[in-house]
Amino acid sequence: MASGTTSLPVRTPASLPARSxxxxxxxxxxxxxxxxxxxxxLTAFGVYSTWAAFQGEFYTFGNYLSPFxxxxxxxxxxxxxxxxxxxxxxxxxxxxxxxxPAFMILWAPLGFRFTCYYYRGAYYKAFWxxxxxxxxxxxxxxxxxxxxxxxxxxxxxxxxxxxAVIFIGILSYDAWKGFWFEGPGGGETFxxxxxxxxxxxxxxxxxxxxxxxxxxxxxxxxxxxxxxGRPLRREAHRGVSCLNRRHMLWAWMSLxxxxxxxxxxxxxxxGVWTDWRIx
Amino acid sequence: MAESTFRVWRGDGETGGFQDYTIETTTGMVVLxxxxxxxxEQANDLAVRWNCKAGRCGSCxxxxxxxxxxxxxxxxxxxxxxEPVTIEPMKAFPLVRDLVTDVSWNYRVKENIAAFQPRxxxxxxxxxxxxxxxxxxxxxxxKCIECFLCQDVCHVLRDHHLHEEFIGPRFMVHVxxxxxxxxxxxxxxxxxxxxxxxxxxxxxxxxxxxxxxxxTITDNAIIPLKERVVDRAYDPLAKLLRVVRRKGTPA
Numbered sequence: 001m002a003s004g005t006t007s008l009p010v011r012t013p014a015s016l017p018a019r020s021x022x023x024x025x026x027x028x029x030x031x032x033x034x035x036x037x038x039x040x041x042l043t044a045f046g047v048y049s050t051w052a053a054f055q056g057e058f059y060t061f062g063n064y065l066s067p068f069x070x071x072x073x074x075x076x077x078x079x080x081x082x083x084x085x086x087x088x089x090x091x092x093x094x095x096x097x098x099x100x101p102a103f104m105i106l107w108a109p110l111g112f113r114f115t116c117y118y119y120r121g122a123y124y125k126a127f128w129x130x131x132x133x134x135x136x137x138x139x140x141x142x143x144x145x146x147x148x149x150x151x152x153x154x155x156x157x158x159x160x161x162x163x164a165v166i167f168i169g170i171l172s173y174d175a176w177k178g179f180w181f182e183g184p185g186g187g188e189t190f191x192x193x194x195x196x197x198x199x200x201x202x203x204x205x206x207x208x209x210x211x212x213x214x215x216x217x218x219x220x221x222x223x224x225x226x227x228x229g230r231p232l233r234r235e236a237h238r239g240v241s242c243l244n245r246r247h248m249l250w251a252w253m254s255l256x257x258x259x260x261x262x263x264x265x266x267x268x269x270x271g272v273w274t275d276w277r278i279x
Numbered sequence: 280m281a282e283s284t285f286r287v288w289r290g291d292g293e294t295g296g297f298q299d300y301t302i303e304t305t306t307g308m309v310v311l312x313x314x315x316x317x318x319x320e321q322a323n324d325l326a327v328r329w330n331c332k333a334g335r336c337g338s339c340x341x342x343x344x345x346x347x348x349x350x351x352x353x354x355x356x357x358x359x360x361x362e363p364v365t366i367e368p369m370k371a372f373p374l375v376r377d378l379v380t381d382v383s384w385n386y387r388v389k390e391n392i393a394a395f396q397p398r399x400x401x402x403x404x405x406x407x408x409x410x411x412x413x414x415x416x417x418x419x420x421x422k423c424i425e426c427f428l429c430q431d432v433c434h435v436l437r438d439h440h441l442h443e444e445f446i447g448p449r450f451m452v453h454v455x456x457x458x459x460x461x462x463x464x465x466x467x468x469x470x471x472x473x474x475x476x477x478x479x480x481x482x483x484x485x486x487x488x489x490x491x492x493x494x495t496i497t498d499n500a501i502i503p504l505k506e507r508v509v510d511r512a513y514d515p516l517a518k519l520l521r522v523v524r525r526k527g528t529p530a
Binding site for chain 1: 292344345346359365370371372381384410413437438440460463476478480482484485497502
């Protein structure tokens with residue numbers, strides 16, 4: 001069956017109105033507020049997460065592990081999966097830098113967020129001014145969009161999703177471990193600390209963000225034209241679509257909370273805050 | 280009764296400027312009512328396209344205080360009336376005169392999109408069997424009234440004038456309605472990627488914001504199309520799976 005298009009010429013109409021200058025608009029509302037808020041929020045998170053990732057200490061407190069450092073593949077805490085920090089690190093040209101287990105894993109959640117459809121739209125506006133806001137003039141005349149390199153690479157998003165789903169499993173395990181405290185006899189006893197609830201909330205919010213992903217929505221059923229007769233896919237698609245409708249909200253709540261979770265564990269570890277035991 | 284000032288664009292594609300008109304406004308008026316009053320009382324030659332006055336025909340698209348809107352659906356009570364209300368023509372299309380633009384480019388684009396291609400009928404009487412849940416998704420796209428406000432607000436067309444390379448959100452919705460239809464067998468993805476420029480959309484969601492029919496253009500039409508294009512062109516794993524499935528299918 002024939003597909004594609006015919007070959008009618010679709011030329012750019014002659015005499016289009018002139019482009020607005022950078023920042024030019026007839027809008028009366030405070031259009032700059034949202035891009036400014038996005039710029040401030042993402043910059044603050046970027047600065048804090050970079051600083052936290054380079055610290056390489058104060059990322060655990062007893063049974064709590066900061067989500068910035070999970071999974072701790074190679075590290076010196078009892079949460080480490082594969083062993084201690086690599087001995088060659090101190091002798092290498094990077095020796096001036098403290099080894100941080102975050103180096104090995106932080107690329108995954110950052111890559112997932114960087115290529116996320118919501119964040120893309122948000123930071124194109126806030127950081128590139130492409131456009132600064134709807135109907136507001138742009139700083140550049142040329143435009144490539146995601147049609148060619150480098151932004152065509154954003155199409156890798158689904159691969160970061162696969163990793164992000166694994167991370168949700170790992171963070172869920174961390175949250176579960178957050179309920180098991182060292183007992184008086186040396187064994188583990190069940191308990192609830194404020195930190196346990198912080199880590200559980202973190203997983204719930206990250207889960208709401210990850211499982212509402214546009215790529216996941218496509219993969220579980222959105223890519224098919226007929227979901228009737230496929231009850232599992234249909235329900236999965238409904239579930240993901242439900243979360244997807246508030247994807248922006250999940251994105252921001254999870255971003256703020258994952259940062260707060262690191263702050264909580266860090267300050268408890270430094271002795272600034274005391275973890276409040278509820279049970 | 281109150282007096283309000285409207286700053287209306289007057290002119291053609293070559294020259295023009297804003298002109299202020301002060302008229303009496305009453306409760307319940309919409310912007311199109313104000314334009315009609317200006318036309319009746321002060322500027323008989325003011326050009327404006329309109330038809331249904333009910334938000335169904337999509338004719339009276341313009342920019343009110345800098346945002347693309349249907350004039351017939353924009354209440355004065357929703358606007359700050361303490362300063363002049365600006366009314367301009369759409370910016371993504373050539374200006375004919377005053378508030379009227381030439382939107383014929385859109386019709387040429389639509390002619391180039393491969394039409395609905397249903398599969399062979401399911402029954403001997405030439406009918407098909409489809410489930411409501413399968414067509415629910417495309418019903419949203421059928422709400423489009425072709426007001427072209429989404430085309431107007433899209434910066435790819437409005438600011439970068441990439442009309443030859445990008446079909447715009449309106450026609451992404453049209454392609455999505457066809458591609459996702461449970462009966463359709465057409466394949467528009469390669470054309471969508473190469474010639475119709477789905478990659479130019481950078482997901483600013485301005486189209487969704489201005490749609491008077493509240494179609495979730497970006498999330499429900501454009502991003503799903505982008506994902507289908509990823510399946511086809513950019514995902515090596517999906518390509519591999521397709522090859523394996525094809526080999527596993529008996530000839």
